Amino acid sequence: MSIRLSPTFRARLAEADRPLMGGWVCSGSATMAEIMAGSGLDWLLIDMEHAPNGLESVLAQLHAASAYDITPMVRVPAADTVTIKQVLDLGVQNILVPMVSTAEQAREVAEASQYPPAGRRGIGAALARSGRWNRVPQYLSEAAEHVSVYVQIETVEGVRNAAEIAAVEGVDGIFVGPSDLSASMGLIGQQTHDDVVAEVLNTFEAVRAAGVPVGVNAFDPAAARKYLDAGASFVLVGADVALVARGSERLAAEFIPSDDS
Secondary structure: OOOOOOOOHHHHHHHOOOOEEEEEEOOOOHHHHHHHHOOOOOEEEEEOOOOOOOHHHHHHHHHHHOOOOOEEEEEOOOOOHHHHHHHHHOOOOEEEEOOOOOHHHHHHHHHHOOOOOOOOOOOOHHHOOOOOOOOOOOHHHHHHHHOEEEEEEOOHHHHHOHHHHHOOOOOOEEEEOHHHHHHHOOOOOOOOOHHHHHHHHHHHHHHHHOOOOEEEEOOOHHHHHHHHHOOOOEEEEEEHHHHHHHHHHHHHHHHOOOOOO
16 A cells, blocks of 8 residues: 655645735644644744644544645654654654754754664654655655645844855755744844844845845734845744734624723
């Protein structure tokens, strides 16, 4: 018996005739992942960095999303070789690694995501969901075709090194994080400050000049449209927890009298 894996995010970007719009799952809930997966969005980011997620809950969310025409990506908590190995063996085909500020850090991520001789990913696919327990033909020799790797630039140092990071072999794209970037610039919590937006756009320019797709997190619709106009290939435009928080607040405001009334 043989199984064919889904196209990677890299492949979807290459085939797309428009930017890919995504939603963030930060709740750790498979139910929320399934709701987001059925939304009509193009891709789904399952977060392990700032969300209550471990391997088991990520697997449950992958299962929940698998029935829908959406491409899942997992953000690992750090550029850790062991964690990357475990997440890839879990069957994750698309990973995002946060806080990458130098080309050397990006190179280490790329190597952790590939089998020897190109990299140093540990070999365990025969026992893992990644190769569907030896049901994906030639998984070991063709694993690089089944995995795409994205790194997140979210510091001033990373912005300055964006071109070199984008040029690292094995890195398929760059994702810019305005939240941590704003903090790195001394403007914490001001993701749409003009200076922060300018640095995001500087990163776009450097990455696009290297011929590499660039994406960004932008929950503010005006900011998202600005980044799309600037050439973003993929954008996160909302998160499950934020959608529920703002939606429930609107209900409370509509139906519960305020103290001033």
